[in-house]
Amino acid sequence: xxxxxxxxxxxxxxxxxxxxxxxxxxxxxxxxxxxxxxxxxxxxxxxxxxxxxxxxxxxxxxxxxxxxxxxxxxxxxxxxxxxxxxxxxxxxxxxxxxxxxx
Amino acid sequence: xxxxxxxxxxxxxxxxxxxxxxxxxxxxxxxxxxxxxxxxxxxxxxxxxxxxxxxxxxxxxxxxxxxxxxxxxxxxxxxxxxxxxxxxxxxxxxxxxxxxxx
Numbered sequence: 016x017x018x019x020x021x022x023x024x025x026x027x028x029x030x031x032x033x034x035x036x037x038x039x040x041x042x043x044x045x046x047x048x049x050x051x052x053x054x055x056x057x058x059x060x061x062x063x064x065x066x067x068x069x070x071x072x073x074x075x076x077x078x079x080x081x082x083x084x085x086x087x088x089x090x091x092x093x094x095x096x097x098x099x100x101x102x103x104x105x106x107x108x109x110x111x112x113x114x115x116x117x
Numbered sequence: 118x119x120x121x122x123x124x125x126x127x128x129x130x131x132x133x134x135x136x137x138x139x140x141x142x143x144x145x146x147x148x149x150x151x152x153x154x155x156x157x158x159x160x161x162x163x164x165x166x167x168x169x170x171x172x173x174x175x176x177x178x179x180x181x182x183x184x185x186x187x188x189x190x191x192x193x194x195x196x197x198x199x200x201x202x203x204x205x206x207x208x209x210x211x212x213x214x215x216x217x218x219x
Contacts, residue, residue, distance in 0.1 A: 030156040
C-alpha cells in the first residue's frame with residue numbers, strides 16, 4: 016500500500032506467511048502469538064458490497080468476523096462487514112461513502 | 118493512508134491516543150498491552166535522510182529504535198533508521214530506492 020505526498024512515497028509492509036517477523040530487529044521483542052496488526056484496520060471500499068459478501072460467504076466464511084450490517088454515524092448510513100486475513104490482520108469492507116478519501 | 122485501484126479506495130486506520138481500540142468489536146478480545154501494529158511496518162521514503170535524522174536525534178531521540186545505518190540487499194545500497202511512534206507503531210525512514218513503488 017503506497018501513499019504519495021510532498022515528502023515522498025510511503026509503503027506499508029505486512030509480515031505475512033513466514034517466520035521473518037520473529038527475527039525482525041524490532042518485532043522480535045514481542046511474543047510470537049502477538050495479534051498481527053493490533054489497533055490497525057485496513058478499510059477497503061467496494062463497488063458492490065452485496066456481491067462481494069455473497070462470494071465471501073460461500074468461499075471464505077471462516078474469515079468473516081462480523082456479518083454485513085447497516086451502520087449509522089454523523090448522518091451517514093452505510094453497510095460494511097469485517098474479516099480477518101489468514102495472518103490475523105483486520106479488514107473492513109464497506110460501501111462507498113464520503114469519509115474524506117481522495 | 119489511501120490506495121486507489123480498480124475496485125475502489127483503501128484506507129488504513131491506526132488507533133492512536135485514546136481508549137477506543139479497547140472497546141472496538143474485534144480488537145477488544147486482545148490484552149490492552151498488545152503491541153500496536155505488530156508485524157506491520159510503515160516505510161517512509163525521504164529526500165534528505167541525514168537532515169531528517171539530525172532533526173529527529175535532537176527532538177525525538179527517545180523514539181529512535183535503530184540508528185541510521187547503511188543497508189545492502191539484492192545489489193542495492195541505502196541507509197535507513199527506525200522509530201516507534203508514541204502509540205507503538207513501527208516506522209522505517211529510508212533513502213529513496215527503486216523497491217517497486219509507483
